[in-house]
Each structure stands twice: as C-alpha cells, then as structure tokens.
Amino acid sequence: MAPPVFAAKDLTKTYASGDVEVRALRGVNFEVGAGEVVVLLGPSGSGKSTFLNIVGGIDTATSGDLRFKDIDLTKLRERDLTRYRRESVGFVFQFYNLVPSLTALENVALVTEISTNPMRPQDALAMIGLENRMHHFPAELSGGEQQRVAIARAIAKRPEVLLCDEPTGALDSKTGVLVIEALLKVSAELSTTTLIITHNATIQDVADRVFFFADGNISRIQRNATRRRAADLVW
C-alpha cells in the first residue's frame, strides 16, 4: 500500500485564553491516502477547522506528530510552512477570498506566478468551465462563479492537497452542487488529495471517507463503499 499523504498521531491543540484553556484538538489520530477525498463533518466547535488549519500549515499543533509524506509538519518553521503551503496546498475558503481588483484570470495568475509547476491560468479556469468569464472582476461574478474561480486558483499550481473550508457555506444548493462538482472533477483529474469541511451532511456521500468530529477528536470514520456523483446531491 502506498504511504499515506497525511499521518497524524495524538495531535492536540490547546488555546490559552486568559486563565481558561480551550482544548480544540484532543489527541487526533488519522491517515489520509493519496488522491483520497475526505469530508470532515461535525458541529461548530468540534475541532474540524482547527484540524484543517494545522493540516494546511496556517496553525501549529501543541503536541503530537503530523506528517505530510515524509515531512514532519509540527517541526517546520514559519518559513518552511509558507513553502509547504505555496508548493503543496491549495485552499478554498468559504467566502472565496478573491482579490477584488483583479479579474478572474488575474486572480488565478497571481498564484501561478509564484508556483514552480503551474498550469496556465486559462486552462485552470477552463477546467471549471469559466473560460468565458475570465476577464470579469469578482464583483461581476455570481457567488458560485467566484467560488469556482477560487477553486481554479487553488488547483492551478497543481497542489498535492486541496483543503476546502465550507466551500458551499455561502451558496444556495444549486450553486453549491456545481461547486462540489467542480471540486471533485479537478481533484480526480489531478489526483489531488482533497479534504472538505462542511456542516452539510449531504455532501458526505461524495467522499471516499468521512471523518466525524466531536469534542476535539474524530469520533468515527466512515468509509463509503460507493461515492455519489455531485450532480445527484440535493439539499
């Protein structure tokens, strides 16, 4: 069996807030394989965002091990974490986080410019069906279109990992389906390991595995024997 892309052992995260300690992660253990699509489900405050932040290299664990392939992410300094994000991770945010003064094409090009082996921004946009909206500013695009631009931006550098934090959270169901469809399409085409955080239980059906979060830990892992197509989702 191929070695896992991510492997975590006893991962904890504690925030000190005055005299109060908040234990956001309490010894999480997991492994994610290459090309796997994982959905993280759980109520607010269950620790899934903290988990994603640490996996994405924008936050650090308090204790435990987290390996990305053969790199120990918990040992990396700030500069190396930036390189990790730059080279290996694609992010998709709930509120898209596009640069409003740049067109769709430029938003994607902004990231390809700093990547070592990017695809052409036009190709990234074509992959998610936005080739006709390339020269529009974010304010001229619908929410779904903006999120798809964000996906194109995330995958244009050909990352090994795609991390999506509530990618459909700000969208209606029809648009949300289109976004999930786009995500799955690019992840399949590029064999990208994809982690999707969501509140929306319906989305779990598209995953290979589902991590259920509760009280700062993975309470249950569910493997889907078959994955539903995004187009078949309704919520």
Add this chain to the structure above:
Amino acid sequence: MWPQAVAIGLVIAGGVASLVMSVGSFRSLDETRAAYYERYQFADVFANMPRAPRSVLDEIAAIPGVAMADGRIAKLALLDISNVAEPASGLFISLPAQGEPDLNRLYMKEGRLPDPLSDSEVVVSGGFAQAHGFAPGDTFSAILNGKRRELVIAGTALSPEFIYAIGPGDRMPDNWRFAVVWMPERALASAYGLSGAISSVSVTLLRDASEAQVIDRLDAVLDRYGGSAAYGRKDQTSHAFLEHGLDMLRNMSTTIPPIFLLVTAFLVNLVLSRLISLEREQIGLLKALGYRNSAIAGHYLKFVLVIAAAGIIVGSVAGTWLGVIVTRLFGTFYQFPFLVFAKNPDLYALGAILSLVAAGLGASRAIRTAVVLPPAVAMQAAAPPRFRRFLEFLPSPPRFTAQPGLMMMVRGLWQRPLRTAMTAFGIALATAVLIVSLFTGNAIEQLVDVTYFMADRQDATIGFVAKQPANAVLQVARFPGVLAAEAVREVSIRIRHGSVERRVMLSGRGRNADLSRIIDTNLRPVILPESGLAISSYLAGVLGARVGDSVEVDLLEGDRRTVVLPIAALVEDYFGIRAMMDADALARLLREAPSVNAVNVSLDQSRVAQLYAVVKGTPAVAGVALKETALANFRSTLAVTITTMAAIYTNLAAIIAVGIVYNSARISLSERARELASLRVLGFTRWETIRILLLELTFLTLIAQPPGWLMGYGLAWVMKTRLAGELMRVPMIMQNLTYVIASAIILLAAALSALIVARRVNWLDLVAVLKTRD
C-alpha cells in the same frame, strides 16, 4: 488607530509650531524694535556733512514736518587695542555737554556716561565690550585726527541706531574689530577742531510729515555745508538689515504653515473616512436605535478634536521652544537691550483655530458620509468597490497589465483618483520643502563663491578717513607685505530712472582692476566700459532700466551736479546695490584730480603683523576690512542661521513625509488586511506580501518626486524673490544633487515609516481570514 492619530497630531503640531515660531519670532523682533525705537528716540532722517555750525539745527527744526532735530559730531577713526594685532575701527559720536542726546539715546548696559569735561572717558558699544571682555575702567587707544589718545571706558551702552552695527567696508557685524564710541562733545570737538560745529544731523518727523519733503528741505539747508544727501530709515544700515531679517521671518510664516494645514486636512479626511467605513455597521445600528445624526457626527468630531488638541498643545510647546531658539539666534547679531520671545495668547489661539479649521474641513467630508446613510443601508456591508479596467481595452495592452501584482496597484490607484492625487501631492510637498531647505545652503555657497572668490579677490581694503590724492595708492603699495594695490574712489550718488530713485555708492576703479573684479550676470569677469555705468542687476530691476538706457545721477560730493549717464553693463552681486565706473571717467565727471578713498590690497600673509603696525600709525587710515575675517563672520552668523533654519525645515519635511506615508500605509493595510492574509495562506511569503502592500506607496512616492522637484524649484524661486532686497540677495542656484538628496531623504523617510507598517504583516491573522466575510 493611535499611531495614526499620533502621525496626524504631529502634522498638526508641525503647522502650529512653524506658525508660532515664525510669527512669534517676527513679532518679538518687531515689537521689541518698535518699543526700543520709541523709548530711545530713534531718528527718522539722517544726514552727514563735513562741518556745519550748531546753529543750523534751529533752521532744521523749523522745517515743516520736523518734530525734533539733534546734531552731533560723528567721525571714523582707527583703534589700537593692546593684544589685538589687526587694526580695528571706531565710529566716534559726540555726547552733549549736558545730559543725554535728544535723539538716538543710549541704553546704558554698564557703568555711566562719561564726565562731559573729561578728555579720555568714553562709552563703548556693548557688543565690542563683550567681545574684548572690557568693563568700565578698562582702556584702549584711538588715533583721532592723527593723534593717538588713551581712552578710558566709563560705561557700555546700546543704541537703537546700532542694533546691527557694521564697520566701514564690512557686510556683517564684527564686534572684535568695530566699535561705536560715544565721547563728550568737548573732547571730540577739540580733537577734530569742530568746536561749536556738528557733522551729523538726526531728525524725527511729525506724524503726518512727508519724509521725502523733509529730506529735500534738509538737503537744501545742508547743501552749503557740503552735506551729503539726507536719508530716511530705509537707507539707515542698522534699520535696513533688521528689516531684512524681519522679512525673512515674515516670508517663512506665510509659506510653511499653510502647507501643514493642507496636509492636516487631507490626513484627517483619509483616516476618518477609513474609521467610518470600518464602523459603518455600528453607525447603522446606533441610528436604527434612535441616535441622532448630530450625536454620530459629534462622536467623530470629538475624535478629531482630541487629536487636534494634542497636536495644538505639542505644536505650541515646540513652536515656543523653536521661537526662543530663533529669537536668541537673532539676538546674537542684533544688539537689543532686551529681546525675549513674546508668547502672545492671540498667536496660540490663531494656531489653534487654523488647525481646528483644517482638521474640521478634513473631517467634514468623511462625517457627511456617515450621516447621510440611512440606517438600513449602513447596517449592511458596504458594496464592494467597483474596479475599472485599465488600458486592457487597447489592442495590445502594455506588458505590465499581465502582472497581477502590478495590476492590483494600478487599479487600486485608479479606483480612488482623488486620494491617489492627494497622497502624491502631499509627498511632493515634503520633497519641495526639503529642496527649499537644501537650496538655501547651496545659494549661500554660491553667494560666498561669487562674492569672496570671483569678485572680491583682495585680501584687505584699507579705507581712508577722507579722500586722498591718487598717489596714496603708491604709498600703500610700499607698506610691508603689500603685494598689489588698486585704488578705489567712492562717491555717494542718487541714481534716478523715471520716477524711481535710489541712493547708492558709485565706485570708480581702474579699467583693468584685477583684485576687485566685476562679475556680470553670466558670472564672467568684465572690463569696465570706458564711459557709462555698470550697475547691480538688482538695481537695474528696481530702476526699471536696461543696458543702453540713460539714468540721471546726482553727484552728492564736489560741485553736486546732476549728470545723465548710460548704463553700459549689469553686475551680478548679492550684497547691497551699487554703481561702478572707470576711475578716470569718474574723476572727469567729478571735475577733480584722480583721488582715492580706499585701496584694495593683496597681502603676503607672513608680513601682515608688520602691515598692521604701519597701518595703526597712519592717521589717514580709517579702517581695514579683512576679507578672511569678513568671510568667517559671514559664515559664523549667517551660516548658523541658515543651518538652524534648514534643520527646522528638514524636520518639518520629514514630519509631512512620515505623516502621509505612515497613514497611507496603515490605511492600505487596514483596507487590504483580509486580501493580504489570504495571499499569505495561499503561500505568499512575508516579503512578497509586504511588496504588494508597499508597491502602491513606493509608486506614489516615486511619481511624487518630479512634481516635488518642480514645486521645490517654484518654492525656492518664491523664497529667493521674496527674500531679495537691496541689502542682500541670494542667487537662484539649483544643483541636480539637491533634487537627488531631497528625494533620497523623502524616500528614506517613506521607507522607514512604511516598514514600521509592514511589520504588521507578520501579525496578520491567517486563521480568521478563512472565516470572515469582507
């Protein structure tokens, strides 16, 4: 928000400080002078003649418009002070037999007036006494009318007539080598054989009297006594120099503070607009809860008021401190009995009001946006700004349009043209202020170079008590250490073109004079034309005359004819206004045998001590002006003023630059924090993120430079033009290096303030950005 408030406060403080300093120093000097003039009866009109009977004063007092007339003996003589090698000069002025003079009274610093019957007791000017450490009871010698006299200092004094006291042939005060010596009339009259006679008249005028008419009548009365033309305060050396200093302060008070007020208004607008847009939703909520618009506006006005109040307080303290320094500086070369920085409440009130108005104007536009929004609209997030395409519509857009980082900057600037323009304008102003400060230094160096090295190349000028036959120059040439000697004949004239008239010195010199040369407006030495006048180009401007025009000249010596002479050349000079002509032509004009008043000499420096000894024993010599001493004095007095002023200007420019760049960078960071944090998450390094943040400011700072240079040149030109006077001018000399240095300083100030802001990129909250909506 507080560092931004501090930056705005500093700019307000800069405005108040520059106002308090310049207007305060101006007023202190002006009011002190007015009080001094009044209390010590400074005269309005002055005239000199070789000798006139004292009874002429009754005739003068009867001239309509004359309030009071006073006469005295005034004579220049050489001083010999033990332990001082170089010869000094003294202007000896008689004191009446009883009491004090009616006009130009003395302020006694130390000691007492001399005994009217004493032959040796004198009062000396305070500056001279201080320079030599003289106190009442000390002695020195003078050569009065060829006879050496031991003099005893009875007291030291100041006079409104000699607030700025300069010796013969000098341009700057030299307390070491020039003294005003007041001596009892009996003693001075007997030394010069002037018993019952006077050689100088001072007159005060009635309130509505016409100075010009009194001068005409006075000239008519004194004509028969060989009086040289009378003159008003405008031509009185001390008064004219003081006026020039006052002009400088007046000029500064009208150029610098307005710049600060403008920048204040802009910065308040910039910061408050951002604050209001950040608090937009709370404003909507408060309005929905029933808060009135006035309450909302009042809240923000209070914020501005607090910043302004802090700035006003700091500015008032700093302005007072600077004012005290500047006033003290002026006090070192203007001799006043008392000169303190006047802390007039109305000035501070003016500074406060102007700052509040500027801040209020800046705030009003921002506050209006908070007030006009209906609560429902305000509670929602502001619509995202609409960005416009830039140049992409061209068939082949420029290459940079393919670079997203650059396009972020271009569109950001393009979207807010007014803010872009104002920021660049503010930075340009800072560059301009700096250029003016550097320009002053350059101009002074050019002035020194042209005056002391291109034109006046003599080492010393030996002046005579009265005109001497032409062969005097040969005698001087035989003095020890004299390598070359050139004669100078000087005569007072009135020069007139149309209705404009000036009283100047006409100096005659050899056509090929090599020591003291004439430099034309192209900075080339010129040979005096055989006939006609060479006059200061500034004088030509005052007279409205050009080369080739004819001017009327009243000769104020000899047979006092009026002649018409052509202007043959214009002279580039920076001190005084004067006219020159060929010595032989002048002698013919005066219908006299060639004569000299002074001799320019170049010296063998190893033998100056012997020369000084000989000069001290030569009764015909009234004084020796030494170039090196003059230059050193010029540098030590004016250079200090210039460097102090330049330091003040440089700091003010830096405050403007930092104020604008820091605030712009902070606002930019605040507006784009989410965008920048997103970039960090996407893998941009800190430096790449900082670069994107600062690209806009770097660009603005850079494009502000050429307009800054232009404005700087313009401001320097205004400064030069407004400072130019008949006493002194500075050349309009602008070196390329000036622009480079000014821009480098502004870029450095901008870079430092931007880097302070850039450090905040480290603190961007990457986690929060994933979860927040814009």
